[in-house]
Amino acid sequence: MSLLVPDTGLLFWMLLSFGIVFVVLAKYGFPAIIKMVEGRKTYIDKSLNAAKKANEQLSELSAKSQTIVAEANKEQGRILKVAMQERDKIIARASEQAEIAAQKELDEVKEKIKLEKEEAIRDIRRQVANLSVEIAEKIIRKKLKESDDQMEMIDRMLDEVLSKDKN
Amino acid sequence: MKKFRNIVLLLLFAFGVVGLMPVMAQGDGTVQKDVSSAKSAKNPVDVKGIIFGHIGDSYEWHITKIGNTTLSIPLPIIVYSSTTGWHSFLSSRLKENGGIYEGFSLAPAGSKYEDKLVEHNASGQEVRPFDISITKITLAIFINSFLLLVIILGVARWYKKRPQDAVAPKGFVGFMEMVIMMIEDDVIKSCVGPKYKKFSPYLLTVFFFILICNLMALIPFFPGGVSVTGNIAITMFLALCTFVLVNVFGTKSYWKGIFWPDVPLWLKVVPIMPVIEFFGIFTKPFALMIRLFANMISGHMAMLVLTSLIFITASFGAAMNSAMTVASVFFNIFMNALEILIAIIQAYVFTMLSAVFIGLAQTNEEPKKIEK
Structure with a gap:
């Protein structure tokens, strides 16, 4: 059966053409394609890894920023509180000082008033004494005419007063 | 449903017209009788001649016959x-x-x-x-080789023009990439084993060569229509290539597995197993050769016989002929669809089995010994 007998001519041409096809494709065809596809595969893997890493970094960064913001908020609160306290303190101190100053002035004024009062009292007393002396003189002048006894008594009384003033 | 019925009716009508044509053309039967060999004088159609004329090799590429003039390319x-x-x-x-x-x-x-x-x-x-004439099959090999080179180098050119991080290709290049990588990853890498890189260009070439020959053979007119893979010389050559690769690159443990296999001693001393294994070296590529050859030739034979049915039944009357024409066309459509499937499957199987045989000869590990 001729179907089952391989023909030499065909074998020869098959060897030639298949050989050429194989050599050309093995050199310029398949390796280029496969290399490219595998390169792409590794590239995709690499990119995926890089994206994953970037994502991780991003989430880390955002967490960090969140903590920073939270810390800043806390700090702000603290500073505000301190400032408020400080303010209160300053106000309190200022009012205290004002009070003290006012008190001092008041005291001074009081003292002056007191002194002036005393002066006035003394003045009044002096005048009263003078008046009473004058009155007494007048009375005594009248009476002295009547008796020398009365004169004597007035002297004694004057002495008494004077001694009292001296004290 | 109504649409489907319309299509069926239309098809039946069309085939009816086609079926009548041979009857009208029966006058030409005498011409055919003269041309066909004397052996089939009784039968106006020389089916055997048609079939073997299509399947076999010849020194000219017969394209068609119009009336009495044959249109063929001298080679x-x-x-x-x-x-x-x-x-x-x-x-x-x-x-x-x-x-x-x-x-x-x-x-x-x-x-x-x-x-x-x-x-x-x-x-x-x-x-x-x-x-070493350039016969019909030789020319078909040239055409198919040229096509294969153009396709694969065209695809490769796409990659060479682009940087490594280019976007994946679309369209035909993407399709070819998918097929190439399917063969590379699923067949070659998994069957040959760790040293697959050395064999992958050969296996890929074999796959695409067989595939393109199988598919071109299904085109019924000039650049195709020649069953290259349905010729024993071609399949023998391809099987020989695999045979050479298997045995030239076979490892020491592969040869040990053949001549001193891991079987009870009495099977080795009386060399039953070594003889069987030794024959296995040759039966594997032989099976490769016959499988591809038989698969391709049988499909073509079936299709040719089904087509010849129309012309054989031309002398049986119009009714018979129309019925057979409808049946023949239906079966031919079915056969063509099946042949496309077989074209792909046989290329895949040949490549896969070659990869498996190469992979079996690449074992480096010592066969496991049963602990006693």
Whole structure:
């Protein structure tokens, strides 16, 4: 059966053409394609890894920023509180000082008033004494005419007063 | 549903018209009778001639016959005769010179070298010269090889033009990439094992070569239509390539597995297993060769027989002929779809089995010993 007998001519041409096809494709065809596809595969893997890493970094960064913001908020609160306290303190101190100053002035004024009062009292007393002396003189002048006894008594009384003033 | 019924009716009508045509053309039957060989004088259609004419090789590429004129491409004949040296002429010279040219003629039917070019030695015996003519199948191999080169190099060019981080291709290049990577990853890498890189160009070439030959053979007119893989020389060559690769690159443990396999001693001393294993070396590529050849040739035969059915039944009357035409066309559509499937499957199977055989010869590990 001729179907089952391989023909030499065909074998020869098959060897030639298949050989050429194989050599050309093995050199310029398949390796280029496969290399490219595998390169792409590794590239995709690499990119995926890089994206994953970037994502991780991003989430880390955002967490960090969140903590920073939270810390800043806390700090702000603290500073505000301190400032408020400080303010209160300053106000309190200022009012205290004002009070003290006012008190001092008041005291001074009081003292002056007191002194002036005393002066006035003394003045009044002096005048009263003078008046009473004058009155007494007048009375005594009248009476002295009547008796020398009365004169004597007035002297004694004057002495008494004077001694009292001296004290 | 209504649409479907309409389509069926339309198809039936169309086939009815086609079915009537051979009946109308029956007048030409006499012409066919004259042309066909004397053997089938009773039957106007020489089915065997048609089938083997399509499947077999020839020195011209017969395209079609219009009326009485045959349209065919004459192909160059290149022969080396041991007595007269090299000869090279177009095959049409034979017919022009009454069937004999420079002492060469086609062997008549019934001869040992039927339809092959022969010369006659001094004693009048037929002698076959060394024949490397560009026959129909050779030309088909050239066309298919050229197509394969254009396709694969075209695809490769796409990659060479682009940087490594280019976007994945779309369209035809993407499709080819998918097929190539499917063969590379699923067949070659998994069957051959860690050293697959060395064999992958060969296996990929084999896959695409067989695939393109199978698919081209399904095109019924000129650039295709020749069942290259349905020729035993082609499948033998491919199987031989695999055979050489398997045994040249076979490891030490592969050869040990053949001549001193891991079986009870008495099976080795009386060399039953080594003999069986040794025959296995040859049966594997032989199976490869026959599988591809038989699969491709049987599909083509079935399709040709189904087509011939129309012309055989032409003499049985219009009703019979129309019915058979409808059946023939339906079955041919079915066969064509099946053949496309087989074209892909056989290329895949050949590549996969080659990869498996190569992979089996690549084992480096010692066969596991059963602990006692």
